[in-house]
Amino acid sequence: MNSNAIKRTCVLPRLRRGLAALLFAGYGLGAAAQDLIPPRVTTVASATPGEISMVELTHEEQAWLSLHPVIRVAFGSSYAPLEQVGANGHSGISMEYLTLVADRLGITFEIADGLTWQESLRRLMAWELDASMCLASTVERNQFLNFTKPYLTLSYVIVAKMDIRYPGGLEELKNKNVAICQGNAAMEWIQRDYPSIKLLPVQDISTGIQLISKGEADAFVDNIWVIHSFLSNASYPELHIAGQTEYVGEFCAAVRKDWPLFLTILQKSLDTISEQERSAIHRKWEIGKSPEKFDYALFLQLLGAFIVILAAVLFWNRKLAFEIALRKNAEAHTEHLKLAIEQTTEAVVITDKDGAILYVNPAFLRMTGFSRREVIGAIMRPLQLDDGGNVLAPEMWKILLSGKTWEGQFKNIRKDGSPFTELVSISPVRNRDREIIHFVAIRKDISKELQDAAEKENLRSQLLQSNKMESIGRLAGGIAHDFNNMLQAILGYAEMAIEQVTPEMPIFEDIQSIQNAARRSTNLTRQLLIFARKQSGSYKIIALNQTVYKMLDILRRLIGDEIEFTWNPGADVPSIYMDPSQLDQVLTNLCINARDAIQGKGKIDISTTSTLVETPLQTALGELPPGLYTLLSVSDNGCGMSKEVIAQIFEPFFTTKTASKGTGLGLATVYGIVKQCEGGIVVRSEEGKGTVFDILLPAHADEKETPAVGGTDAASAPAPQLPLGNETILLVDDEETILHAAKRMLESLGYRVLFTSDSEEAVQLARQHKDEIKLLISDVIMPKMNGPEMVKKILGENPELPYLYMSGYTANLLLEQGFCEVPKCLAKPFTRQTLAYKVRECLIPN
Numbered sequence: 001m002n003s004n005a006i007k008r009t010c011v012l013p014r015l016r017r018g019l020a021a022l023l024f025a026g027y028g029l030g031a032a033a034q035d036l037i038p039p040r041v042t043t044v045a046s047a048t049p050g051e052i053s054m055v056e057l058t059h060e061e062q063a064w065l066s067l068h069p070v071i072r073v074a075f076g077s078s079y080a081p082l083e084q085v086g087a088n089g090h091s092g093i094s095m096e097y098l099t100l101v102a103d104r105l106g107i108t109f110e111i112a113d114g115l116t117w118q119e120s121l122r123r124l125m126a127w128e129l130d131a132s133m134c135l136a137s138t139v140e141r142n143q144f145l146n147f148t149k150p151y152l153t154l155s156y157v158i159v160a161k162m163d164i165r166y167p168g169g170l171e172e173l174k175n176k177n178v179a180i181c182q183g184n185a186a187m188e189w190i191q192r193d194y195p196s197i198k199l200l201p202v203q204d205i206s207t208g209i210q211l212i213s214k215g216e217a218d219a220f221v222d223n224i225w226v227i228h229s230f231l232s233n234a235s236y237p238e239l240h241i242a243g244q245t246e247y248v249g250e251f252c253a254a255v256r257k258d259w260p261l262f263l264t265i266l267q268k269s270l271d272t273i274s275e276q277e278r279s280a281i282h283r284k285w286e287i288g289k290s291p292e293k294f295d296y297a298l299f300l301q302l303l304g305a306f307i308v309i310l311a312a313v314l315f316w317n318r319k320l321a322f323e324i325a326l327r328k329n330a331e332a333h334t335e336h337l338k339l340a341i342e343q344t345t346e347a348v349v350i351t352d353k354d355g356a357i358l359y360v361n362p363a364f365l366r367m368t369g370f371s372r373r374e375v376i377g378a379i380m381r382p383l384q385l386d387d388g389g390n391v392l393a394p395e396m397w398k399i400l401l402s403g404k405t406w407e408g409q410f411k412n413i414r415k416d417g418s419p420f421t422e423l424v425s426i427s428p429v430r431n432r433d434r435e436i437i438h439f440v441a442i443r444k445d446i447s448k449e450l451q452d453a454a455e456k457e458n459l460r461s462q463l464l465q466s467n468k469m470e471s472i473g474r475l476a477g478g479i480a481h482d483f484n485n486m487l488q489a490i491l492g493y494a495e496m497a498i499e500q501v502t503p504e505m506p507i508f509e510d511i512q513s514i515q516n517a518a519r520r521s522t523n524l525t526r527q528l529l530i531f532a533r534k535q536s537g538s539y540k541i542i543a544l545n546q547t548v549y550k551m552l553d554i555l556r557r558l559i560g561d562e563i564e565f566t567w568n569p570g571a572d573v574p575s576i577y578m579d580p581s582q583l584d585q586v587l588t589n590l591c592i593n594a595r596d597a598i599q600g601k602g603k604i605d606i607s608t609t610s611t612l613v614e615t616p617l618q619t620a621l622g623e624l625p626p627g628l629y630t631l632l633s634v635s636d637n638g639c640g641m642s643k644e645v646i647a648q649i650f651e652p653f654f655t656t657k658t659a660s661k662g663t664g665l666g667l668a669t670v671y672g673i674v675k676q677c678e679g680g681i682v683v684r685s686e687e688g689k690g691t692v693f694d695i696l697l698p699a700h701a702d703e704k705e706t707p708a709v710g711g712t713d714a715a716s717a718p719a720p721q722l723p724l725g726n727e728t729i730l731l732v733d734d735e736e737t738i739l740h741a742a743k744r745m746l747e748s749l750g751y752r753v754l755f756t757s758d759s760e761e762a763v764q765l766a767r768q769h770k771d772e773i774k775l776l777i778s779d780v781i782m783p784k785m786n787g788p789e790m791v792k793k794i795l796g797e798n799p800e801l802p803y804l805y806m807s808g809y810t811a812n813l814l815l816e817q818g819f820c821e822v823p824k825c826l827a828k829p830f831t832r833q834t835l836a837y838k839v840r841e842c843l844i845p846n
Contacts, residue, residue, distance in 0.1 A: 132253065629679070774801075
């Protein structure tokens with residue numbers, strides 16, 4: 001390196017110099033004065049000038065270098081080990097890289113001498129200097145400079161007096177005085193993230209350290225290598241590294257903004273520097289390693305002399321051999337320990353007493369994603385306490401400094417930013433004087449174990465909820481038969497009774513009340529069966545938007561005028577396979593719930609769209625498989641619900657309303673309908689912020705709307721006059737009340753009825769009146785002999801006899817009872833009108 005040539009740097013136009021002066025007004029009058037003094041420059045020339053041997057450049061790049069044979073470089077004089085000027089001239093990591101680049105490009109670099117760091121930076125950003133080999137990128141600098149990829153990464157630390165620690169980092173320095181070198185990149189970061197910190201800009205590190213010693217500043221901030229270098233070379237025993245900031249300086253080469261081509265050339269030259277060359281540079285200047293080194297040369301001299309002396313004395317030969325064997329055993333033992341630590345699956349970290357990392361094993365590097373070069377010298381977490389707070393810091397340090405082991409669990413982040421949870425055990429290491437000199441930390445990533453435990457608990461909760469809902473469903477299905485039988489008797493007798501009185505009679509309204517109560521009970525039973533998924537429906541492929549549109553007028557009347565009601569249909573919404581009446585129930589129940597959740601004025605919104613579920617989706621009804629779904633959303637801005645309430649809303653008879661406003665079956669009905677359609681429900685709600693119900697139903701995107709599957713009940717259509725008859729009917733039901741009620745209804749329609757509650761007696765009646773009986777009506781489930789078995793026997797003797805079943809069970813429940821197929825089944829409770837049409841349908845099929 002040629003250090004004798006001295007040249008004068010060029011002066012840029014006054015406009016650019018004025019802009020730089022405005023940007024750096026904070027540097028003071030001293031910097032402005034230096035602007036008038038031309039700096040000395042030192043030349044760094046290639047060993048083989050004009051020859052490019054290792055960097056492949058384009059013709060354009062070579063031409064550019066020919067036009068710019070000399071590059072002016074900014075250089076700090078007291079920023080060891082990165083940049084420094086001493087008796088031997090310029091040195092440091094920056095100088096090592098600069099020399100390699102000069103050799104590879106065959107060009108000359110001029111280094112300005114006699115300038116402060118602040119003045120060098122100002123001239124660099126004013127383009128009075130062309131480049132820098134050691135500069136971190138900031139928002140302000142990026143306006144004037146381009147940066148190469150970083151070649152050195154160093155964390156920023158906090159220096160304070162020996163009795164002070166800042167384990168929480170800069171968060172603990174709010175409203176305190178912190179010294180920092182004027183122009184340091186961390187100054188911009190701290191002003192942005194911690195505006196309450198009172199920054200004291202200083203000319204250099206020495207000035208900042210002196211402010212701490214005098215008590216005029218609480219702390220000083222800079223990168224860890226510079227701090228280690230300064231503290232080890234200066235006489236400040238009362239100071240130490242008190243904590244680590246969250247900032248990491250990525251040091252790059254910087255080039256003036258109007259030279260983009262030179263940035264490419266410089267990056268190419270840096271890329272030719274091998275990893276071995278980089279490692280050699282960093283090891284040469286690396287700061288923070290233990291200064292104590294074993295003097296192997298002296299040891300070998302003493303050992304050689306000792307061997308020579310002992311060789312003369314045969315008596316000591318055996319003792320020497322024994323000592324050598326012990327040493328070999330110790331070395332082997334040490335090697336085994338090293339291999340064990342290197343190969344263990346748990347991360348092992350060794351630090352000094354301040355928490356600066358001295359050693360990490362491969363498991364730590366795999367767990368965090370960092371390299372050894374990036375972590376050696378950094379302050380170890382959790383000694384830095386990255387647990388989201390500082391609550392544990394005093395207790396942790398109290399335990400460690402007392403010589404005991406501390407254990408805890410922390411949330412941390414890897415180099416790529418991904419979070420993980422680790423179990424940490426930290427133990428102090430003492431020397432022979434019982435002084436703590438190191439800390440050893442064993443760290444284990446337990447994220448997978450925690451995730452598995454959470455998933456296991458979630459699955460257990462889902463299973464319990466599913467079992468609970470299934471048990472309620474079985475209970476609902478179980479009571480349906482007996483309840484429907486009782487309702488059948490009530491409705492049947494009430495219907496015949498009301499035909500025997502006139503509206504003017506006082507008893508007429510009483511009978512009507514009985515009918516209304518029975519019909520309401522029928523609706524409750526139907527809702528329970530829908531929740532239990534025991535109620536079959538008339539399914540068809542329907543267009544969701546059209547079906548909802550037909551309901552809007554009814555929904556508006558239900559909601560009322562005080563509440564704003566909006567309908568937002570999506571475009572190209574796929575069709576769904578569903579009973580239209582059940583869709584009406586879903587919409588009605590959700591809108592009524594939304595209305596009741598709003599006090600006074602509010603808003604309810606219904607919207608539709610299609611959504612693609614790419615991964616299994618967890619819903620209130622269980623896991624929804626991937627696929628295309630049609631989404632129906634009902635939202636309100638009402639009172640909302642707590643998590644505890646959301647966990648119970650689909651249970652039958654659970655309600656937060658008063659007794660006069662609901663039975664608690666509305667959402668249970670929605671649950672059963674959506675479950676039967678193989679869909680899902682997602683509920684989003686917060687107290688005071690409203691509620692959103694998302695109903696996801698399997699989409700039939702390529703299907704068109706079709707008529708309902710199966711026949712329709714003729715009784716559902718109003719008739720001006722009931723069909724009558726005079727045929728003989730055999731009626732069988734084990735419930736005496738139902739038997740007599742049905743008999744009365746049939747007789748009122750003109751039929752002759754033979755009846756019995758015993759299935760075996762029914763077989764005998766069928767045999768005795770074979771030619772008279774024109775229709776057999778029977779219950780399905782009866783003692784001794786069930787309905788299908790009895791029908792089979794009777795048809796064996798009279799195969800042409802038509803028959804009709806009646807049952808308090810639905811078709812689904814009959815299937816569960818083992819009846820594979822029960823055609824022409826009349827569901828209890830039924831009306832006299834329904835019975836009249838069903839009987840004529842059986843007697844005259846066409």
